[in-house]
Amino acid sequence: MSYFRRHCIEQKLLVGTFAAIPHPVAIEVTAASGVDFLCIDWEHSQISRDRIEDLIRAADVHRVPAMVRVPGHAAEDIAAALDAGAAGVLVPRVSTAEQARAAVKATRYPPLGARGVGPGRAAAYGYRIPDYLAKANAELLLAIQVETAEGLANIAEIAAVDGVDLIFIGPGDLSVSIDAMGPTGKDRLDAAIRSITTTALSARRAVGIFRPSADDVGVWSQAGISFFVLASDTMFLGAGLAVGVDAAKQGKHAAKTE
Numbered sequence: 001m002s003y004f005r006r007h008c009i010e011q012k013l014l015v016g017t018f019a020a021i022p023h024p025v026a027i028e029v030t031a032a033s034g035v036d037f038l039c040i041d042w043e044h045s046q047i048s049r050d051r052i053e054d055l056i057r058a059a060d061v062h063r064v065p066a067m068v069r070v071p072g073h074a075a076e077d078i079a080a081a082l083d084a085g086a087a088g089v090l091v092p093r094v095s096t097a098e099q100a101r102a103a104v105k106a107t108r109y110p111p112l113g114a115r116g117v118g119p120g121r122a123a124a125y126g127y128r129i130p131d132y133l134a135k136a137n138a139e140l141l142l143a144i145q146v147e148t149a150e151g152l153a154n155i156a157e158i159a160a161v162d163g164v165d166l167i168f169i170g171p172g173d174l175s176v177s178i179d180a181m182g183p184t185g186k187d188r189l190d191a192a193i194r195s196i197t198t199t200a201l202s203a204r205r206a207v208g209i210f211r212p213s214a215d216d217v218g219v220w221s222q223a224g225i226s227f228f229v230l231a232s233d234t235m236f237l238g239a240g241l242a243v244g245v246d247a248a249k250q251g252k253h254a255a256k257t258e
Helices: 003-009 024-031 049-061 075-083 097-107 121-126 129-139 149-153 155-159 171-177 183-202 217-222 233-257
Strands: 014-019 037-041 066-069 088-091 141-146 166-169 206-211 227-232
Touching: 003 129, 003 141, 014 024, 014 233, 024 037, 024 049, 024 233, 037 049, 049 066, 049 075, 049 121, 066 141, 075 088, 075 097, 075 121, 088 097, 097 141, 097 155, 121 129, 141 155, 149 155, 149 171, 149 183, 155 166, 155 183, 166 183, 166 227, 171 183, 171 206, 183 206, 206 217, 217 227, 227 233
Parallel strands: 014 037, 014 227, 037 066, 066 088, 088 141, 141 166, 166 206, 206 227
Antiparallel strands: none
């Protein structure tokens, strides 16, 4: 699956989802759905560090790239996800160029960064360290999440940082940070998203975004966004079940009235 980072950089349309259910069965079901990638959500779920490796392994069964949204900026968390075999990381709450450079440093091996060498799953538990070192910098995706007013103000400097592959927009936190929540703030939020997108594309960075549904993917694709994380496994589970339950109840009601 060495194509994942390349396809991101080339701005091919990629559609995935957040994986928040801490069980390999959920990963396999989601991976078999046709998604282009999974993003295991270590930041906002009950997934533990020791479970991440099992979830990545389950995605590998279906040859679907699995990246990890790490909890924060800690270099050891980034290393743990990559050592487990992740195809890349999504680093949240990046608001300055300095934070972006720190993410690059933690993700890349020298001379591009300062990631430590360890005998993890990605390196066949130590048996293939030279092979892994030879390809890791070229194949692992680094996505950084811009989701604050400070990040919006600093987007030009952030996007200019060498080693960043993708600027990922978090509309939820961004809307809170810039006071653009709800219908009344939609125009302000959309303007911020377009500003981030235009600036990132000008710096030759791919752009991604979270969307709760696919309703406006076409609109944002036309704006230049190519990497979409649709909802999450938990959101799809709840929405799908709600539709099924509603249909069953509607059917029962229709039968009674006939």
